[in-house]
Amino acid sequence: MNGDAFDPDCPTRLILDRIGDKWSVLVVLSLRGGPRRFTELRDAIGGVTPKVLTQTLRAMARDGLLTRHVFAEVPPRVEYELTPLGQSLHAPIQAVADWAESHVNEVMAARQAAG
Template sequence: MATMTAAQRREQERSAYDAFMRDCPTNQLLGRLSDKWVSLVVAALAGGPRRYSDLRRKIAGVSPKMLTQTLRTLERDGILTRAVTPSVPVRVDYELTPLGRSLGGLLTAVKDWAEEHIEEVHAARERYEKQEPGAGVGVGAGAPEG
């Protein structure tokens, strides 16, 4: 039996990625990327580098703890870089990497879609809530089979 090089093993693993499988690394990454704070941070950085304080102001509702955690995760995954400038107070800037910029276009498009279509979603919700109890439930009407 011939041994595979590390590059061959990575290529074999890459061809086996399936985001529908719970234990697949791509499933885990997709879960992380679908977090609303991740989407908003990446979209905020799509326009260029920002300081931590700018991100806090831009992203309403994010706690300092959650923003810090999100930034660290994105830095670990290679989506953004963090630059610390020693000063009083310390200046910390975040910027998307090339990998992050490729993701930024997608997440910004999703954010833009949500902003553009929220009224249609509200109307659909209202229509749904006006249905009789149990209406629309059953096979063929969106309920799971099985």
Template structure:
């Protein structure tokens, strides 16, 4: 087995700027909500039970900044704002799906291991 290449990870590590994290609280879920077309703020908020407007705003702003979603505000009363996936954002659905599939198939095993470990270390 050859030694590890000391340069195998870029010092300005690409992964550190990745927009979403598997297991991150909200970003991936927001993108999934937009899968089938534009959605409104309140509409996204519903399935993400428990997300506060402040956090959802922050999440959406981050996704917008990274060119993954667009924000369109209509000058109406009451206000209407629509969020939509960009083509770039849509490409992210694929790796997200791979991760969701992994979770689907292996999460029970992971949780079992975790429980067994916790049981070993502290009764």
């Protein structure tokens, strides 16, 4: 066993649960190019509701993956940006995304065959 991610009380497991969340993955991918505003993220990530996006962003900020910068303007402006820690997560996540994209045909074929 090269890790203790299998122990449910292990911190590594907690992290895995968190970054394994689909919305977190899409947020990281969506912020790889630089800071973005709330509405930009909501529009970029199809299908996410504001409530869940807020929850995801707040949780990621708590975990030090991104920063939330509020500008005192009207209408309000809030920018989210990956921290260096969050940026370091981009490569592994991109690897998974690449896998998904290059093997989607095989998976869909298997799913069809299995009905």
